[in-house]
Amino acid sequence: MCFALYIIYAAIEGLRVGSVNRIRRPLGYIMPGDKKVLGIRQEDYGGLWERRTPFNPDQVKKIVDQGVKVLMEPCGRRAFPQVAYEEAGAIFTDDLSEASLIIGIKQVPLPSILPDKTYCFFAHVIKAQEENMPLLDAILKHNIRLIDYEGWLDFKGVRLDSVFGQYAGRAGMVNILHGLGLRLLALGYHTPLIHIAAPHSYPSLAAIRDAVKHVGAAISKGAIPKSIGPLTFAFMGAGNVSRGAQEMLNGLPVEFVKAVELKEKALNGDHKKVYATVLDCEDHLVKRDGGKFDLNEYFKQPKLYRSIFPEEIAPWVSCIINGVLWNYDHPRTLTIENLRNLISQTPKDDGKGSPGTPKLPHRLLGVCDITADPGGSLEFVKDCTHIDSPFGLYNINDDSFKTSTFDGPGVLVCAVSNMPSQLPEEASSDFGDLLLPLIPDLLKSDATKSLSQEDLPKSIYDAVITSNGKLTPKFAYIEGLRAKAGV
Ligand SMILES: NC(=O)c1ccc[n+]([C@@H]2O[C@H](COP(=O)([O-])OP(=O)(O)OC[C@H]3O[C@@H](n4cnc5c(N)ncnc54)[C@H](O)[C@@H]3O)[C@@H](O)[C@H]2O)c1
Structure with missing residues (x-):
């Protein structure tokens, strides 16, 4: 019976997924003869805040239960305790050399690279990022089969990195609500936002x-002073980051409106609500020659387009949540000059303010640049910030960025580059749920064999960046980018 089911499953999977080679076995199952030692790295790259890990203890147990030996490097910062992994059957060791497949989240420091292995992690090399080119060279030299999570589609076509985009959005939204509470206090207003803390301080x-709901209830009862309210939010982009951020704002009494309606809401809306608008490309980019918007054309020839956000939408926005995919030749969402104009447009005192509260210096109070692209779509965001010091005040008058205070002139900026690390348990677990079904096929990978002789499903094959000491054909363009940039 089991064998019959196996044959049917294998046939269906073979048809459904396709492969560079023939599919000889069902996806997601360990078969006799598969290599069965998996190594899980400690996260030792970058700052001290990386508490994510590819699998939680329950997911490790599922792998161990399939007959896989799971070796884990000790790492006291992991979001889950070592003892829980030990109970799940993992073996802790500093030596992962027995594993054919080694997985982690962030880049591997050069001295830790073990030759002839299949590695999965975020390498950040596909745009020939200069800081990671020594890593790419070491990977090629040590015959690593590198499979990168960026853009990797699982068997159902879901991007593995989408999980972290959503968690970046969630964490970033909480960050900026927390920061706005502190900034408004510095401007002379007590608001319920002060009761929202940094995302990592919640269990x-x-x-x-x-x-957030608790704060939302207070806002519904009128706790935002009339002279501030209603607060308005603009979400730039409509992808993973934006969706995650919107989801958190939903805890407040939010009304989502079209961008053109924001002005009316900002001027005459209900201060017991907050208002938000979501802007994808077609919502603020217009063709310079007056022609019709065409998304494909925009991405091919972005210079033909400009943004109407600075003049037509931004004057009515209290806080920008930036989640776009931006490239250096795309029009910026806000330039430094645009910001200067916005800051000079102080809202008129219409006499509707709450007694005892001062007037706001300008409507735009804060920006959460979740894209964390310094000098990118928001030109005045010149540096990323850090989880332990996530905010700064950008002062257009002297082009300064002060991170130690909420007091003084400027726009509050939060641009943490590792946002999802603030919610490591849930981010790791959701990521592990996507990665888990790929593990049996990943364990078949043998970096000492030619990639073309391997029996890997298309999903995995397509995500291989290097193998046998070379870039794969799909990623060979990286060489050209390096040559052009001289890196
Ligand atoms: N700070 C962090 O920790 C962190 C974590 C994850 C992702 N990110 C970054 O966030 C960005 C977005 O990631 P994502 O997963 O949401 O990507 P995505 O592809 O899911 O979504 C991007 C969205 O931006 C839109 N877009 C592109 N150009 C635009 C423009 N000019 N105006 C408005 N919308 C525009 C696209 O149509 C799409 O809706 C990426 O740059 C990513 O690297 C940062």
Whole structure:
């Protein structure tokens, strides 16, 4: 019976997924003869805040239960305790050399690279990022088969990195609500936003949702002073980051409106609500010659387009949540000059303010640049910020960025480049759920064999960046980018 089911499953999977080679076995199952030692790296690259890990203990148990030996490097910063992994059957060791497949989240420091292995991690090399070119060289030299999570589609076509985009959005939204509470206090206003803390200070996402709801209830009762309210938010982009951020704002009494409606809401809306608008490309980019918007054309020839956001939408926005995919030749969402104009447009005192509260210096109070692209779509965001010091005040008058205070002139900026690390338990678990079904096929990979002789499903084959000491044909363009940039 089991064998019959196996044959049917194998046939269906073979038809459904396709492969560079023939599919000889069902996806997601360990078969006799597969290599069965998996190594899980400690996260030792970059700052001290990386607490994510590819699998939680329950997911490790599922792998161990399939007959895989799981070796883990000790790492006291992991979001889950070592003892829980030990109970799941993992073996802790500093030596992963027995593993054919080694997985982690962030880049591997050069001295830690073990030759002839299949590695999965975020290498950040596909745009020939200069800082990671020594890593790429070491990977090629040591015959690593590098499979990168960036853009990797699982068997159902879901991008593995989409999980972290959503968590970046969630964490970033909480960050900026927390920061706005502090900034408004410095401007002379007590608001319920002061009761939202930094995302990492909550034990779970559920606890964050409760806190945001609590604040939402206070706003519904009129706790935002009339002279501030209603607060308005513009979400730039409509992808993973934006969706994650919108989801957190939903805990407040938010009304989503079209961009053209924001002005009316900002001027005459209900201060017991907040208002938000989501802008994808077609919502603010217009063709310079007056022609019709064409998304494909925009991405091919972005210079033909300009943004109407600075003049027509930004004057009515209290806070920008930036989640676009931006390239250096794309029009910026806000230039430094645009910001200067915005800051000079102080809202008129219409006499509707709450007694005892001062007037706002300007409507735009804060920016959460989740794209964390310094000098990118928001030109005045010149540096990323850090989880332990996530905010700064950008002062257009002297082009300064002060990170130690919420007091003084400027726009609050938050641009943390590793946002999802603030919610490591849930981000790791959701990521592990996507990665888990790929593990049996990944364990078949043998970096000492030619990639073309391997029996890997298309999903995995397509994500291989290097193998047998070379870039794969799909990623050979990286060489050209390097030559052009001289890196
Ligand atoms: N700070 C962090 O920790 C962190 C974590 C994850 C992702 N990111 C970054 O966030 C960005 C977005 O990631 P994502 O997963 O949401 O990508 P995505 O592809 O899911 O979404 C990008 C969105 O931007 C839109 N877009 C592109 N150009 C635009 C423009 N000019 N105006 C408005 N919308 C525009 C696209 O149509 C799409 O809706 C990426 O740059 C990514 O590297 C940062």
